[in-house]
Amino acid sequence: MLRIRCPWCGERDEVEFRYRGDATKLRPAGDADLAAFAAYLYERDNPLGWHVEWWLHVAGCRQLLKLVRHTLSHEIHAVLAPSDEVSLPTAEARR
Amino acid sequence: MSAPDARPTAGATDGVAISLCRTDVTELAALRNRAAELEAIAARRGLRLPPNGHVVTTADLVALAVRPQRWLLLSAPAAPGAAAATWQALCADTAAAVDLSSGITALHLAGPSARDALARGCRLDLAAESFPPGRAAATMMAQVSTILAALPSGILILTPASTARHLREWLVATARPFGLAPPADD
Amino acid sequence: MRGPARIARGLLTDAQRPLRFRFDGRDLEGLAGDTLASALLANGQQLIGRSFKYHRPRGVVTAGAGEPCGLVDLLGAAGREPNQLATTLPLRDGLVAESQNRWPSLAFDVFALNDRLSRLLPAGFYYKTFMSPAWAWERLYEPLIRRAAGLGRLEAVVGDHADPAETVHDHGDVLVVGAGVAGLAAAQQLGSCGLRVLLADQDVALGAGPLLEPRWDAWRAATLASLARLPNVRSLASTTVLGAYGHGVFGALETLSAEESRRFGGLRERLRIIRVRRVILASGAAERLIAFPGNDVPGVMLAGAALAYLRRYGVAVGRQPAFFVNNDEAYEALFALAAAGIRSPGVVDPRTESWAMTRARALGIEMHAGAVVSAVGGRCAVRTVTVADLGGAHRATLPADCLLMSGGHTPLIALATQLGAPGQWQEAIAAFTAALAPATGRVARAAHGVFGWAAAARDGAAAARAVAAELGLDAEPLSALCMPADAETTPLAAIWEVRAPGKAFVDLQNDVTAADVRLACREGYEHLEHMKRYTTHGMATDQGRTGGLTGAAVLAAARAVPVSAVGALKPRPFAQPIPFAALAGGEVREHYRPKRRLPLHDWHETAGASFVSAGLWLRPLVYSRTPGWEAVLEEARAVRSAVGITDVSTLGKIDVQGPDAARLLDFVYANTFSTLAIGRARYGIMLREDGLLFDDGTTTRLGPDHFLVTTTTANAGPVLEHLEFHLQSVWRQLDVLLTDVTDQWAQFALAGPRSREVLAAVIPGLDLSNEGFPFMAAAAADIAGVPGRVFRISFSGELAYEIAVPAVHALTAWLAILAAGHSLGIRPYGLDALNLLRIEKGHVTGAELNGNTTADDLGMRRMLKPRGDFIGRALAGRAGLVAPDRLQLVGVRAIDSAQRLRNGTQLVAPADRTRSLGYITSSSPSVEHPGWVGLALVAGGRARIGGRLVGLAPAHGETTELEIVSAHHVDPENTRVRA
Structure with missing residues (x-):
């Protein structure tokens, strides 16, 4: 089970959050074509390693968080605000 | 109460x-970048709005914050919507005051x-x-x-x-x- | 002494408190403090069950939670509970237990024939034999296998599960798993530097390791007393840590003492979810078996178990205990039994010399050094033990009534493995150890290969100091308390198997022999995890704790590689069987899931409503408790002919405020809201980004920057989340505040041609004329003195209003409206009538907004705004969503109005009944038309209006000829709502 350190609420159980997917996918401009929207909605990497993802703290502060999580070890490298820049760790995850 | x-x-x-x-509940939610103004308005009413994750008690209010830039104010029951209307009048253009007493x-x-x-x-x-x-x-x-x-x-x-x-x-x-x-x- | 084998005073038993119990129909006596196993052994009952596959007689092997054979059925008020561990089950007065896997009786078991036929039951037998034909699985093989194999049997539990359970959430700085010397020392060290410590041990008493050693009594007592003085240390006995789930989360199962159980209303188990910053794993080691022929005969057990039965319960497991051991630690049982006057007929040790052997010889015990046990005489009990030299030559036959074995001690590193620690082979103990990352915690004692009590205590304290340092605290070593020195020991000589004729088991619970492991290897299952699945080695409830590594070693020998190259089985949660009831915790019966109640719930109940669950809500279905449609039709007729009122408070309501409120709504809705006038409402549809319909509802503009959005009942939560997500990610620049006001407002629909008259009576000040308050108007108003809101919107298709008041004033407003409508025949109507009315009108709900439909499918294409961005805009235009043969919304009516319609009925062409053209989504008896009306999604449906299709409901044996009509069964011109 993940324990997510919410910047507003402190460390909380995973069940309080709703996973909202890949946070690196940016919605295309409103007038973009079908292909751009299809890529935004459907094309996903499945990395073994660090993944940047949205989690909404629905049972807490209802803030959207940007997590950097390791898909194998589940280590959470950072919990950020939506507008924060992400730098992926260079080192491999701790086990 | x-x-x-x-x-x-x-x-x-x-x-x-x-x-x-039995309590009235008013939610105060500050508009973008207006939290400081809202806190100042509350302070003029004798209420120090607590930081996120905290609760404070005054003579006639309990105020708590569990969401950024939002506060819940608990006050003695009065006419329906009166507390929220009072706050909305005080902080028009700064915050939304929503009655949640029910x-x-x-x-x-x-x-x-x-x-x-x-x-x-x-x-x-x-x-x-x-x-x-x-x-x-x-x-x-x-x-x-x-x-x-x-x-x-x-x-x-x-x-x-x-x-x-x-x-x-x-x-x-x-x-x-x-x-x-x-x-x-x- | 209560039982012929009770030869001494046990440390845990109370000789003054006899308890009566029954096993397989025999009435027996034990003592308070006994487990079922110790009480049975005290009565000389070694045979306790039949094995899983071969139905061989079996007795208890261990004295704890890793027990492979001592599984029994417990018979109680709640019915039969299978797979109870006799070795941990506390004895209580009146307990009734039965052995498992025997038919018709324990001593004579028909299926024991399997044992004679074992050549026909090799590893992978089921995979090889029951292959085809496919039909035979269900009808023949499975029932047969289920009767012949398996562990305990499940019976329908009598009534409800009678015993409550609960889940408790725990928090702390450090969890110490295991309260042996290392765990106690660690807890004391951590506690004394102020950390919040949870100390958990599966045993009923803390310090159970040193409990077996009288020299350690003083240390144990002093340490426990010091822990009891530390309020920041919580000791949890009888608590098994079941699994490690990462991020400092552990699951544990606590078995309540009788006293605690009474206090908690009969609660037996408590699931603890523990969250800590660090863990110290001091869970010790499990003694392992040796695979030799006959190592499963009742009376063959682990040497450590015999020591435990003697010290803890005062029970001698035999009068003539032979030994087959390869390590000095196991001699403790020999010495303790000898001190109690039980003389061993001989000790077999493959080593030639050791410190312990020397001490044994000094006691005059017959030693067979450099030897192994090659056979056990006896079937239901041990009679003789055959000793051979290492080359296999016969050396001696010892008379014995039990055989105490020890193949060494395997550190219990399951939790460390679950936390990602790789096993590291240690030649000195012939086992794997593990180490944790400092950010996770530390292992102590056996888990990194430390044996001996004094060494363990030092190791536990050292681990604690390391963890304290990790947490930023500087811990001084505590003064060493009266700690006895460890005796000198000689390392073990690894021995895994004795190759001799006969079955040598590596897994006693699943009946896996060393030969099975070799067969699996020959057949290509060389990887340990493959061998496990092929043979079922280590897959039983004990998870191979006594023989898991032995099986791995046999596989290593078959592959001619070292054990370290084969590895150890990956242990997964749970560490021991856990009842489902404990996992469910308190969330059962009325607490199974939350119920949301309407503000007027009690009024509806008093008015005779039948309730229906709609999501979490309880909603009035109809104001009648008589089955049938009559009351529903009456309610609906009242609405069509006069006036009715229904409670729609379940609708989701979101208060939207801020300078960018209109922009946000334009973006999340497919139609436009920025053009909506203040004091007006508009119906809106929301798409998902993939272009399919998400939700619908009316939105009212209360002020320039203030809207009230309503959602469907089912989507209240998802829509709010959808808005919040987009507001905080894609549209971060928008200044909008969203507040869920669903529970704040009670809302009623007042519908019917006379509704205006009723409303006028309760809101005297408002001009309700078409000019003053037209269709889709909204206003603030006092309803019977309660400040609220009124909207002219209609779901029923009649002239209608919705009235919203703060929920705590719902009753005042509701009663005032009923009183005002009394002379007009106003009736409350429930969800069935509401559904009837909206189906007649052709309004959609979740049955049509089902995640597969587009706006065009439901006839709402014109609502999509032609310009500007909105969620779903781009993908709504993709080919698959605009194809002409998509399922489109239409109405259906039976040609023969005596025939009923059903949701889910498939629609086919009269000429081709094999291809579905669509299905009925909603249906109801009608008040406007004879018989039933329905809504359906039909391929190219709009072009079929006026035509006929056939409805097939094969599950009901029904075929219905149907007329395809407009979805608007009533008032397609929309004149009534504007009346």
Whole structure:
């Protein structure tokens, strides 16, 4: 089970959050074509390693968080605000 | 109630005493970058809005924050919507004041075993050193959205009105092994 | 002494408190403090069950939670509970237990024939034999296998599960798993520097390791007393840590003492979810078996178990205990039994010399050094033990009534493995150890290969100091308390198997032999995890704790590689069987899931409503408790002919405020809201980004920057989340505040041609004329003195209003409206009538907004705004969503109005009944038309209006000829709502 350190609420159980997917996918401009929207909605990497993802703290502060999580070890490298820049760790995850 | 911690907590020497608090609830939500202005408006009314995760009590209000730039104000019951209307008039263009008096039900848990009983359904660390009086948190309890606030008199629990009966029945069942004091109110 | 084998005073038993119990129909006596196993052994009952596959007689092997054979059925008020561990089950007065896997009786078991036929039951037998034909699985093989194999049997539990359970959430700085010397020392060290410590041990008593050693009594007592003085240390006995789930989360199962159980209303188990910053794993080691022929005969057990039965319960497991051991630690049992006057007929040790052997010889015990046990005489009990030298030559036959074995000690590193720690082979103990990352915690004692009590205590304290340092605290070593020195020991000589004729088991619970492991290897299952699945080695409830590594070693020998190259089985949660009831915790019966109640719930109940669960809500279905449609039709007729009122408070309501409120709504809705006038409402549809319909509802503009959005009942939560997500990610620049006001407002629909008259009576000040308050108007108003809101919107298709008041004033407003409508025949109507009315009108709900439909499918294409961005805009235009043969919304009516319609009925062409053209989504008896009306999604449906299709409901044996009509069964011109 993940324990997510919410910047507003402190460390909380995973069940309080709703996973909202890949946070690196940016919605295309409103007038973009079908292909751009299809890529935004459907094309996903499945990395073994660090993944940047949205989690909404629905049972807490209802803030959207940007997590950097390791898909194998589940280590959470950072919990950020939506507008924060992400730098992926260079080192491999701790086990 | 005036403020929950001002109420006598009958039966608090037994395990757990559960009571219902009749209170108006107003949510103040600051518009973008207007939180400081809102805090200043509140301060002029004698209310220091607490930082996120905290609760404060004044003579006639309980104010708590569990979401950034938002506060819940609990006050004695008055005419429907009056409290929210007063605040909205004070902070037009700065914040939204929404009446939630009907939408939120307040319960009060007192007694030496209150926190032990809550640990049966609450995933937060409610030990006195981690959640001392003055702290507040939004979480889930017995599968229901819940806001908890630690007051000197016990734990204040806010829950959506539609699930209040469910939560109350659960609390009564959960608190029973610890010794349930008769309700002090209602 | 209560039982012929009770030869001494046990440390845990109370000789003054006899208890009566029954096993397989025999009435027996034990003592308070006994487990079922110790009480049975005290009565000389070694045979306790039959094995899983071969139905061989079995007795208890261990004295704890890793027990492979001592599984029994417990018979109680709640019915039969299978797979109870006799070795941990506390004895209580009146307990009734039965052995498992025997038919018709324990001593004579028909299926024991399997044992004789074992050549026909090799590893992978089921995979090889029951292959085809496919039909035979269900009808023949499975029932047969289920009767012949398996562990205990499940019976329908009598009534409800009678015993409550609960889940408790725990928090702390450090969890110490295991309260042996290392765990106790660690807890004391951590506690004395002020950390919040949870100390958990599966045993009923803390310090159970040193409990077996009288020299350690003083240390144990002093340490426990010091822990009891530390309020920041919580000791949890009888608590098994079941699994490690990462991020400092552990699951544990606590078995309540009788006293605690009474206090908690009969609660037996408590699931603890523990969250800590660090863990110290001091869970010790499990003694392992040796695979030799006959190692499963009742009376063959682990040497450590015999020591435990003697010290804890005062029970001698035999009068003539032979030994087959390879390590000095196991000699403790020999010495303790000898001290109690039980003389061993001989000790077999493959080593030639050791410190312990020397001490044994000094006691005059017959030693067979450099030897192994090659056979056990006896079937239901041990009679003789055959000793051979290492080359296999016969050396001696010892008379014995039990055989105490020890193949060494395997550190219990399951939790460390679950936390990602790789096993590291240690030649000195012939086992794997593990180490944790400092950010996770530390292992102590056996888990990194430390044996001996004094060494363990030092190791536990050292681990604690390291963890304290990790947490930023500087811990001084505590003064060493009266700690006895460890005796000198000689390392073990690894021995895994004795190759001799006969079955040598590596897994006693699943009946896996060393030969099975070799067969699996020959057949290509060389990887340990493959061998496990092929043979079922280590897959039983004990998870191979006594023989898991032995099986791995046999596989290593078959592959001619070292054990370290084969590895150890990956242990997964749970560490021991856990009842489902404990996992469910308190969330059962009325607490199974929350119920949301309407503000007027009690009124509806008093008015005679039948309730229906709609999501979490309880809603009035119809104001009648008589089955049938009559009351529903009456309610609906009242609405069509006069006036009715229904409670729609379940609708989701979101208060939207801020300078960018209109922009946000234009973006999340497919139609436009920025053009909506203040005091007006508009119906809106929301798409998902993939272009399919998400939700619908009316939105009212309360002020320039203030809207009230309503959602469907089912989507109240998802829509709010959808808005919040987009507001905080894609549209971060927008200044909008969203507040859920669903529970704040009670809302009623007042519908019917006379509704205006009723409303006028309760809101005297408002001009309700079409000019003053037209269709889709909204206004603030006092309803019977309660400040609220009124909207002219209609779901029923009639002239209608919705009235919203703060929920605590719902009753005042509701009663005032009923009183005002009394002379007009106003009736409350429930969800069935509401559904009837909206189906007649052709309004959609979740049955049509089902995640597969587009706006065009439901006839709402014109609502999509032609310009500007909105969620779903781009993908709504993709080819698959605009194809002409998509399912489109139409109405259906039976040609023969006596025939009923059903949701889910498939629609086919009369000429081709094999291809579905669509299905009925909603249906109801009608008040406007004879018989039933329905809504359906039909391929190219709009072009079929006026035509006929056939409805097939094969599950009901029904075929219905249907007329395809407009979805608007009533008032397609929309004149009534504007009346």
